[in-house]
Amino acid sequence: MRRRSLLIAVPTGLVALAGCGDDESDTSKASDSASPAASESAPASAPPPPKIVDGPLPAITAGTKFGEKPTVAKGSGDPSKQLAVKTLVAGGGKVVAEGDFITANYLGQLWDTAKVLDNSWDRKSPLLTQIAQGTTMEGWRYALTGKKAGSRVEFSVPPTWGFGKAGNTQLGVKGTDTLVFVFDIEETFSAKSSAKGKDVAQDDADLPKVGTNTDGKAPSIDVPKADAPTKLVANYVIEGDGDELAADSTVLVQYKGVIWDTGKEFDSSYSSGKLTSFSLQQVVKGWAQGLTGKKVGSRVLVVIPPKLGYADSPPPGSGIEKDSTLVFSVDILAKM
Numbered sequence: 001m002r003r004r005s006l007l008i009a010v011p012t013g014l015v016a017l018a019g020c021g022d023d024e025s026d027t028s029k030a031s032d033s034a035s036p037a038a039s040e041s042a043p044a045s046a047p048p049p050p051k052i053v054d055g056p057l058p059a060i061t062a063g064t065k066f067g068e069k070p071t072v073a074k075g076s077g078d079p080s081k082q083l084a085v086k087t088l089v090a091g092g093g094k095v096v097a098e099g100d101f102i103t104a105n106y107l108g109q110l111w112d113t114a115k116v117l118d119n120s121w122d123r124k125s126p127l128l129t130q131i132a133q134g135t136t137m138e139g140w141r142y143a144l145t146g147k148k149a150g151s152r153v154e155f156s157v158p159p160t161w162g163f164g165k166a167g168n169t170q171l172g173v174k175g176t177d178t179l180v181f182v183f184d185i186e187e188t189f190s191a192k193s194s195a196k197g198k199d200v201a202q203d204d205a206d207l208p209k210v211g212t213n214t215d216g217k218a219p220s221i222d223v224p225k226a227d228a229p230t231k232l233v234a235n236y237v238i239e240g241d242g243d244e245l246a247a248d249s250t251v252l253v254q255y256k257g258v259i260w261d262t263g264k265e266f267d268s269s270y271s272s273g274k275l276t277s278f279s280l281q282q283v284v285k286g287w288a289q290g291l292t293g294k295k296v297g298s299r300v301l302v303v304i305p306p307k308l309g310y311a312d313s314p315p316p317g318s319g320i321e322k323d324s325t326l327v328f329s330v331d332i333l334a335k336m
Helices: 138-144 285-291
Strands: 060-062 083-089 101-110 116-119 127-130 152-157 179-189 233-239 250-259 265-268 276-279 299-304 326-335
Touching: 083 138, 101 326, 138 152, 138 179, 179 326, 233 285, 285 299, 285 326
Parallel strands: none
Antiparallel strands: 083 152, 101 116, 101 127, 101 179, 152 179, 233 299, 250 265, 250 276, 250 326, 299 326
């Protein structure tokens, strides 16, 4: 199971709408969207890898350019029993690797009827998901790994690598249904991803100074020999030019946390080698308040006083003492 950040205040509680593999039982439950985001645990028995074939695939009859909402025709004849994948627009960005997070616009529908199950264009909110076993539909994992950011990919997913024999009653998918997807991959993020933007002067000698390297390595955090602030601090170190975060945004971040009194690191995505994604409604108050309004692409210094952190109830085994002031460097990589 992926390691959960110490920052999470409550568990996510989201269960996959997409069953992984050929599961006999339908354990899907409602979530905020019908995207096949899955739980953190890998499936007990994953199906064998599919063969990747060229087709058949339905025609896109409108919205053929990258970034445009596509209209996809009904499938003709019988779909492949394997994974049919075609790159319709070849991008020039980074290659999507196993374990990466991506942001993408996508549309999914049924092969036989062309009934649209979900699409991110209408929500005006790209999908943010990790391409890894147990965290996304297996068909997505196999079809999108190896593709480049900036690409439009169309593919069909038979039940084995989709919802399995149980189908998905909430979406109206039978256990015999083949699914068709069109993905516009906007960006891909790995454990080496960093903020990107303009450095901002760090002139206050009474506040920690954060390194501005953007090589994917953890930045330094130099805590001054001064009294910790009693109020929340949330200052740009690097200011990006992306969208501002809302109070309910789901974000993808790199981060490092140290304790003010000792400068000792207690939590870090750099050390774990894994990015962290969560809703700002699910983290400690200092993070939620400090990151709301900040821009995607930025690195932010966040100093959290005890009342907005863990106060007198730090997580057991975290190394955080009661009433500790916490210092973070946070790279905001993406939002959903």
